[in-house]
Amino acid sequence: MKKDKKIKELDDWLKNSNDEDFADHDVSTLDEYDHEIFDYDFDQIILIDNNKGIFEYKRNGVQDYVLNKLKRKNVSDIPIEIDLHGETVKDAILKLDDFFSNAFADKAQFIKIICGKGTNSTDNIPKIKITTQAYIKKSLIVNAACTARDKDGGTGVIKVKLKN
Numbered sequence: 001m002k003k004d005k006k007i008k009e010l011d012d013w014l015k016n017s018n019d020e021d022f023a024d025h026d027v028s029t030l031d032e033y034d035h036e037i038f039d040y041d042f043d044q045i046i047l048i049d050n051n052k053g054i055f056e057y058k059r060n061g062v063q064d065y066v067l068n069k070l071k072r073k074n075v076s077d078i079p080i081e082i083d084l085h086g087e088t089v090k091d092a093i094l095k096l097d098d099f100f101s102n103a104f105a106d107k108a109q110f111i112k113i114i115c116g117k118g119t120n121s122t123d124n125i126p127k128i129k130i131t132t133q134a135y136i137k138k139s140l141i142v143n144a145a146c147t148a149r150d151k152d153g154g155t156g157v158i159k160v161k162l163k164n
Contacts, residue, residue, distance in 0.1 A: 040090045042127055048134035052118070052126055053155055055133050057145045067144040070161045075112055075152035078159060083114040084128050092128050096135050103162060104141050110161055112148070117156040132158060 039045065049055075058067045082099045084092045096113070103111050118126020136145045141163045148157035 040093060042089050042131070045089070045131050045134045048137055049130055051130070051133060055129075055145065055147045055155070055158060057133070057136055057142070059143055062143045066161060067146060070110070070144050070159055071146050073110065073159060075148045075157060075159065078110045078112045080106075080108050080110070081112045081114060084132065085114065085116050087128060089127055089131050092131050093135060096132065100139060100141065100162075107164075108162060109164065110159065113158045113160065114153065115156060115158060117154070129155070129158075136160060 056067065056071075058064070080103055082095060084095060087095065092115075099111070099113075113132055115129045115132045116126065118124070118129055121127060133145075136142050136158070142160055143163055144161040145158055147155045148159055
């Protein structure tokens, strides 16, 4: 095709188009947090995430520097936190849902979740940590998340960067 050759159908369409034709219908803006629909069954949760160690997550489309900045952020610089030690999977999900909802409503940028390493669990599987990680992966308001550095709690603490 020649460089400056015009396509008649395209020209006609462009002349007759409006702003609605160019709108991106797949992108939704979050004015209000929609509670996550999340299954309480741990067997289903473990299919989403079964990582017992270091956790790193970045939503598609989020640049690498956002996760790298979060990794460098000190846990002590994140005042908004929730402690899920001793919770059941179901209670942890309910508390996470309320926590995320309140943090988003308060326009928080960073939050931390203390979920523990699961060292005292009966089957040596950190159910709350895995549930938290799966919840983060399913959440529409999370841009990035990672475990804290060892001196800040290590794999028992998850730092989260929320959407603005």
